[in-house]
Amino acid sequence: MTDRQTELLPCPFCGGTEIEIRRMPSQWQHPEYAAQCGECLTINGTSLGMDAAAQEWNTRATPDYVKPLVDALKKIEAIGYELEKPNHIARNEIAKITDEALSKLPEDLR
Numbered sequence: 001m002t003d004r005q006t007e008l009l010p011c012p013f014c015g016g017t018e019i020e021i022r023r024m025p026s027q028w029q030h031p032e033y034a035a036q037c038g039e040c041l042t043i044n045g046t047s048l049g050m051d052a053a054a055q056e057w058n059t060r061a062t063p064d065y066v067k068p069l070v071d072a073l074k075k076i077e078a079i080g081y082e083l084e085k086p087n088h089i090a091r092n093e094i095a096k097i098t099d100e101a102l103s104k105l106p107e108d109l110r
C-alpha cells in the first residue's frame with residue numbers, strides 16, 4: 001500500500017532516475033519519509049508522508065528549461081580545457097553555444 005501519487009523527477013545532481021522513497025528513523029509518533037537517489041545517494045529532508053516526500057524531492061529537480069543551459073556550460077567548460085585552441089576561435093565557439101542555449105529558453109525568461 002502506498003500514499004504516493006507523485007512521479008519522482010530525476011536527481012538534480014547526477015540526473016539519476018533510481019529515486020526511492022525511504023522510511024526514516026523518527027522520534028515522532030508518525031513515520032517520516034525521505035527521497036534518495038540510488039546513484040549518488042543524495043537524500044532530501046524528511047516529510048510526514050510518502051507523497052509529501054516525493055513533492056519535496058521534486059522541488060529540487062532541475063526544470064526542463066534549464067537543461068540546455070547546463071549542457072552549454074559543460075561544452076564551454078570543455079573548450080576551456082582545449083589549451084591549444086586560439087582565443088578568437090574559442091570565443092566564437094562560446095558565443096555560438098551561448099546563443100543556441102539562450103534561444104531554447106522560454107520567451108519570458110530570455
Ligand SMILES: [Zn+2]
Binds near residue numbers: 037039
Ligand atoms: Zn543523484
